Amino acid sequence: MSDASPSTLADLTAMALRFRDERDWAQFHTPKDVALSLTLEAAELLEIMQWRDGPALDEHLRAEREHVGQELSDILSWVLILAHDQGIDLGAAFAAKLEHNAAKYPVEKARGVARKYDRL
């Protein structure tokens, strides 16, 4: 690993794929099991939030910051792998989805309102 942290989707994806290829694990990565694995990591993140709210949760999250970073990294890794395996340009998809969401949640209607688009 170089001294600097990876900062681009391309670099992060290359790292995740290199880890996988060194272990010959692509053979296990059906898209269903990759999405399933992503869901399991999301649950591990959610578990850190269990039974606490407000300031007690904030304090807990500060104590668990490294743990939170690990779970977010695992989730990100599966996102990058699935995007790669499905031939998806994640940066382009991200920009397109934000445009899509901006149309669903126009600023003038959605400002300060936490409701689904079909109830705005």
Next chain:
Amino acid sequence: MSDASPSTLADLTAMALRFRDERDWAQFHTPKDVALSLTLEAAELLEIMQWRDGPALDEHLRAEREHVGQELSDILSWVLILAHDQGIDLGAAFAAKLEHNAAKYPVEKARGVARKYDRL
């Protein structure tokens, strides 16, 4: 939006935060609800895989590639937002987690084997 797709974590995060701030939605983003929302998006991704396997799933995923990209983008957006809100350097966390995983799954033991590290 500029012509080029965003390619760095910093650019993607800035886009997600701008979308949020334009709508004044940070007030709703407790860490628990952000992690919950990430889990919901993971489930939406998983739903695309439901009831199909093998070539039938592959074909379905090709037809749904834009949809898959949308769900991956939603997940990525929550990852970036939670990392930002918790003061986590996601690139550094990602590199550290891969090193951590490399120690748990040494190449010589893990090669071609889909088992948890405690059963290697």
Next chain:
Amino acid sequence: MSDASPSTLADLTAMALRFRDERDWAQFHTPKDVALSLTLEAAELLEIMQWRDGPALDEHLRAEREHVGQELSDILSWVLILAHDQGIDLGAAFAAKLEHNAAKYPVEKARGVARKYDRL
């Protein structure tokens, strides 16, 4: 359907299986897809809780009581189907798991404490 609501695991399971068999759906019910479907229904339940807490959530849940009951029923249905398909006596498993949990969380240690058993 008879006038009375089903009240035993056996009756509820029979209803879920009859629904499935009338549609010839057992062929699609791999254990992985059943567990996946259960997860999707859990996410639909979780979604009802999104963006609200405390009294605002309580009020929302009262307004959505029928909806909550529907999601709980869908989850229950998958639990019953998977138990059936795997040859599991769910009532016996439930009693055994409570005994198991009672040993992990002895009353004198766990009383009033929301911590995992390994941190009691």
Next chain:
Amino acid sequence: MSDASPSTLADLTAMALRFRDERDWAQFHTPKDVALSLTLEAAELLEIMQWRDGPALDEHLRAEREHVGQELSDILSWVLILAHDQGIDLGAAFAAKLEHNAAKYPVEKARGVARKYDRL
């Protein structure tokens, strides 16, 4: 515990509530954290299915039958607790949801077809 396994929703619910009350845990059971906990248990069930399919998964599930029964029991326990806390008659809700699903998936259209109701 009596010799016989519990077989009614009422008995199962009473057992889950007694376990909770002995530990004074109702104070932690906000509906959001109960639904979150249910989701975590669903993920633990899903994890048993990870990286295997077909006969290899079937064999694994036979070896893990007790484990599967434990996860199903944990999920069931949260279903019963949330139904109780929200004043939902789960048996009645279950019967009503099956009727609802029967209308969405009429036998003549849904027979042998694994598609969402809006694509039948």
